[in-house]
Amino acid sequence: MNLFEATPNRVAFSIGSIDIMWYGILIACGFALCIYMICKRAPRHELTGDKALNYAIFIAVAGIIGARLYYIIFKLPYYLEDPARMLQLREGGLAIHGGQIAGCIMAIVLGKLWKDNPLNIMDLFFVSIPFGQAIGRWGNYFNGEAHGGPTDLPWGIMVGGEKVHPTFLYESLWCLFMFFLLWYVDNRRKFTGQTFLLYCILYSAERFLVEGLRTDSLMLGPLRQAQVLSAAVIVAALCAYYYLCKRNAAAETLPEPESDADESVSADEDAPAGDGEIFEDDAVGEVGNPHDERTEVSE
Secondary structure, eight states: OOTTSSOOOSEEEEETTEEEEHHHHHHHHHHHHHHHHHHHHGGGGTOOHHHHHHHHHHHHHHHHHHHHHHHHHHTHHHHHHOGGGGGOGGGOOOOHHHHHHHHHHHHHHHHHHTTOOHHHHHHHHHHHHHHHHHHHTHHHHHHTOSOBSBOOSTTOEEETTEEEOOHHHHHHHHHHHHHHHHHHHHTTOSSTTHHHHHHHHHHHHHHHHHHTTBSSOOEETTEEHHHHHHHHHHHHHHHHHHHHHHHHHHHHHSOOOOOHHHHHHHHHHHSOHHHHHHHHHHHHHHHHOTTOHHHHHHO
16 A cells, blocks of 8 residues: 555644644744754864854744745735735745745855854855755645646556656755765865755756655746746856866866975075074973073073
């Protein structure tokens, strides 16, 4: 029997008259695990765990607000009929693109304020974000949303008595693959921004393809806005990746400037033997004992 043949119950459990939805639980778990991994990986990006947590709190709040506002903008007539619906997060309605945009803006602003490289911050975050997405997407399954059109495939899910593409599952599996790949890349990154840009390319490519299967896409005129944005992000990220890769390669081929130590060694080789002995004695005296007699004579 197909695991997805039965329509899932949206309510996980109830506390009195308050229903706790699976959607909220899964989104919260995704956020919590993502933040935990960010804090643990922070030293690899020359940040303390505490500072990474400070970033995570602000970026998470900005991401949730951005994801909700983005969704509302493209469904504005519906929400203007009853503005109170705008606060009903338990019903769903978070657009990941809005969260990503708002989160990146917050990372840039905080990076400038706290004297950190924003690209380094985004590298750190976008290693773990796919794992949170992989978990959070299952909230769409329990809400019966973000699915595709009719299908006869064995892994189809039942929504409204009809078997449809589980597009949430496609994205969840892809995000899990991205998580392991980006973790590997980030441990060996060649330049700052590499992990973030790879995320942009890989996620946008998947989203462009899967969005074509969905029946509840947010629209931009006759076009699916997620596909338009994904195509633009792929082009921009590829150009930025190429530029940063070339700049890094050029920096690695530059000859290293001669250090002061090299110059002093050359000068010592040309100096008379007597002077070299005095310099050597002074150095030993200074390192071994600040009050050495040889140091006092030199002074």
